[in-house]
Amino acid sequence: MDSFVRALASVDAHFVFLVFIGSFAGLVVGALPGLSATMATALLVSITYSWNFNDAMALILGVYVSGVYGGCVSAVLINIPGAPSSVATTFDGFPMALKGEAAEALWTATFHSFTGTLFGFLALAVAAKPVTMIALRFMPMDYFLLAVFGMLSVGGLTSKNLTKGCISGALGVLLAMVGTEQVMGMNRYTFDTLNLQAGISLIPALIGLFGFTEVLDQISQGNMKATATSCGRMRRDFKGQMKHMGLSLRASVIGTIVGAIPGTGGPIAALLAYNHAVATVRNPKRPFGEGTPEGIVASESANNACIGGALIPLLTLAIPGDAVTAVILAAFYVHGLHPGPLLFTTTPDLFPIILIGGLIASVIMLLLGMFVVPSFSRIVLVPKKFLLPIVSVFCVIGTYAAGNSVFEVYMMFVFGLIGFLMRSRGYPVAPMVLGLVLGGMMDTNFRRAMNLAAAGDNFLTSLFVHPTTLVLTALVVVTILLNIPPVGRFVRRKLNV
């Protein structure tokens, strides 16, 4: 308690101003397709390494919180997630914008991003150690099963045809095999090309599959008029949003738990929460995927709650929960701090400063969302024939800026073409991205699990002896069964859904 009082006393106007600057920068970076909060945080680490730690953390937390939130702006307005964790926001956000409800979609995203962030940081404060203890018990097989469960959920979620969704996910996993593998150090599918030895970078794949695909898709449709007629004025209806608080809290719980499991992060949290909303919301405003606010509530609450969740293993175990926290971990080391259980005893003021900085960042994010974001909506009024060439330049520059490599720009074009062909054939691209993100982790953990099981007395019992493994296996089996049409129909009939 003393450390909280001391930390509060150290918070002054300078600290709040730095959080504001970071938040504004995070919003811009998050809203622009191709620029990520990870990239901005990495740039900030190099800029702030000589600052005192509190100031550096103020700026970085601002970028982190608003960078995750900012992804929803382009997701709603131009159907391109500004950050990977906003993928699920496009499902209902963009259809709402097309119906002339962009302002309502953005307000819903803003309010529930705020509640999600708040929940995540409160969870960090209250439940850091218990949640970490659960995550610590995860065995390699559990990580593998969690990834399989995530991909099955996304595959069934983003396509009417589970087979097509799974094909897309499995192709992503196969693409993740490209490069030098981590266990034995062998090059796989590199074709003796130096550029492929580090594997397929995520940024060109993301920008290609979501950004450049959108450009090609819009051109193929030939309609060059504005995406939406008008955004309209943002009605900041707090009361209207309160009716979604139940879903928002449930999605925040999902986001916090998923965020606390290293290697998962915002995209999987948002997609799982969206899936949860599809399964549990009885009377949505419209069917999911056709522009219902409940889809945005689930996605944005979960991906922002992930922030607090991801900080739990980072602070207590020095394990980053996602890419941005990996960069923040580097920032700790740059400032001579070593996170882990000792962080709380050696530097007790640090934990409250991060909590307070995060809470201030979430309030500033809400204010920016209320008063600054509506002006971003002018993008939708620009005719596509002006917007698409500029988006294509952002795709090229965003890819180039992340890796300083022209090869990655060409790779982005290839992914754009793949995404375009997949879309035109009815294959969802989101499972492919998830496969690409989780493929390496799945490979490593699957082989570790097999190795552990092979060393045991009985292969099967060694593999499935842990309660978490059994629960996750059951989830995977149930997901597969529910996506078999006759079984799904039978269950829905029995449950009267």
Next chain:
Amino acid sequence: MPFKMKASPDVKDGLFFVVLCIAALFMALDYHIPGSLPLSPALFPVLTSVVLIGLSSNQIRRAATRGAEAAEQPRIASKTGPVVTIFLLCLAYTAIMQKVGFIAATVPYLLIFLLALGERRPARVILVPVVAAAVIYFFFEKVLSVALP
């Protein structure tokens, strides 16, 4: 059970994926290190390829048994010509940008892009590329300190 294989895109896609995955499977077999199967670098790519072959076969089976008419109708691109043109333009833009720099490559690229999309008003065709290239350059190079070509 009548099989109606004619022109179902799902069948064609499935066959393409089967061929692709058989190639990936044979390549993966080369990555096997004798001695320890659980830790073999070939294990997971082989498993993924086999799963993909199974999924693709399932897709072919479903499309074939339902018939081409009943299969899920894919949304075929209505205009492939402009897509090919713009894709080639983007490739050329990236190649030229390396040689002449961001501004010198982006202004003509945007100009040609706008003309290709049907914009004919001279003021907009000239102003939009110049202003957009300048603003993007300033934002990335000066504000974000991102080095552009």
